Every structure is written in C-alpha cells, then in structure tokens.
Amino acid sequence: MTITNRIIFKIHFYILSFVILNYLLQLITNFGINRNLIFILKILIYVSGSILFFLNRNPFKKISVYYFYYLLSILIGILFWIFGGIFLAILSSLFLKPIYPKEIKYQKENLKVYSSFNGFFAACCEYEITENKLFIFEKYYGKIKLDGQLESDKSDLKIINNQVQYKHKVMNFNGETKIEADTIEKIEIE
Numbered sequence: 001m002t003i004t005n006r007i008i009f010k011i012h013f014y015i016l017s018f019v020i021l022n023y024l025l026q027l028i029t030n031f032g033i034n035r036n037l038i039f040i041l042k043i044l045i046y047v048s049g050s051i052l053f054f055l056n057r058n059p060f061k062k063i064s065v066y067y068f069y070y071l072l073s074i075l076i077g078i079l080f081w082i083f084g085g086i087f088l089a090i091l092s093s094l095f096l097k098p099i100y101p102k103e104i105k106y107q108k109e110n111l112k113v114y115s116s117f118n119g120f121f122a123a124c125c126e127y128e129i130t131e132n133k134l135f136i137f138e139k140y141y142g143k144i145k146l147d148g149q150l151e152s153d154k155s156d157l158k159i160i161n162n163q164v165q166y167k168h169k170v171m172n173f174n175g176e177t178k179i180e181a182d183t184i185e186k187i188e189i190e
Contacts, residue, residue, distance in 0.1 A: 012048040030140045106152045
C-alpha cells in the first residue's frame with residue numbers, strides 16, 4: 001500500500017465510522033449532526049471509495065467489491081440523470097438512498113421540515129421534523145404524513161406536546177364559488 005493509498009483509506013474509514021456513529025446516536029437519542037454536514041461527509045465517502053477502487057484493482061478480493069459499490073452507485077446515478085427510464089430509476093433508488101440529500105421544505109426559526117426520500121416512485125408527502133440545537137446539531141422529532149404537499153408560504157407548523165400543529169389553507173369549490181379557509185390539524189409524531 002502506498003502512502004497516498006493509506007491516507008485515502010484512513011480518511012474513508014474514519015469518515016464512514018463517524019457517519020455510522022452519528023446515525024446510531026440519532027436512533028438512540030434523537031440528536032445528531034446537521035443533515036447538510038452529514039451530506040458533505042457522505043459525498044466524501046463516495047468519492048474516496050471510488051478513488052480507492054481504482055487504487056486497489058485486485059480482482060476477487062472482498063475489499064475491491066466493497067469499493068466497487070461506490071463507483072457503481074455514482075455510475076448508475078449519472079446514467080439515470082442522462083438517460084432516465086424506469087429501470088435506472090429503480091436501480092438509482094436502491095443505490096442512492098444512503099446518500100440522497102434531504103430537501104428542506106419548511107423552515108421557521110429553529111424548526112426544519114425535510115422531505116423524506118423513499119425512492120423515486122414512493123408515495124407523496126412524508127416529512128421529517130427536526131429542530132436546530134447549538135448550530136451544528138439537530139434534534140429529530142419524527143415523521144409526519146400529510147394529505148397534500150407542504151407549502152411553506154401558506155402553512156405554519158408548531159410542535160406542542162409531542163404533536164405537530166399544522167395550520168394551512170384549504171380550498172373548497174362549491175359550484176362556481178371558491179372558498180378559502182384556514183384549517184388547523186393536530187398530527188401525532190411517529
């Protein structure tokens with residue numbers, strides 16, 4: 001193993017260990033590192049894993065198969081981006097789930113609501129609720145499933161006694177008249 005190979009190897013496995021430890025701590029305590037920082041670390045894991053595949057091209061070694069996963073994930077993602085299609089969408093859903101970034105759908109003060117990624121053909125409107133703590137940490141509250149898309153400009157979310165109070169506008173069409181009213185729903189956090 002060359003010095004460069006050894007350095008990339010250590011970086012890869014230290015970051016991987018940190019991300020796995022963060023995931024386990026988040027499962028146990030509901031506290032974790034900010035999702036944007038974790039996404040950057042996951043990108044570094046995939047890039048370093050792909051580089052290590054080219055540096056360790058020994059066929060029939062288990063470690064080469066492990067590194068090939070990272071390269072294959074990137075290649076399938078690029079092919080799906082270029083060509084599209086159902087088959088590549090299913091493959092990229094399987095390979096890219098660990099790295100797919102969480103999109104912020106709603107943010108007010110310390111409260112953040114992320115869209116939950118369950119694949120490209122998954123059902124709509126499942127969200128994860130977190131709250132910022134000490135700048136780089138987040139407290140995970142749970143998942144909620146809404147009937148429609150969360151519109152940040154027309155909605156208001158609050159957490160009260162382990163329930164999400166979701167205030168949004170509802171449109172009712174009675175014949176030709178359009179009635180717009182505020183509705184408040186209380187949703188249990190899973």
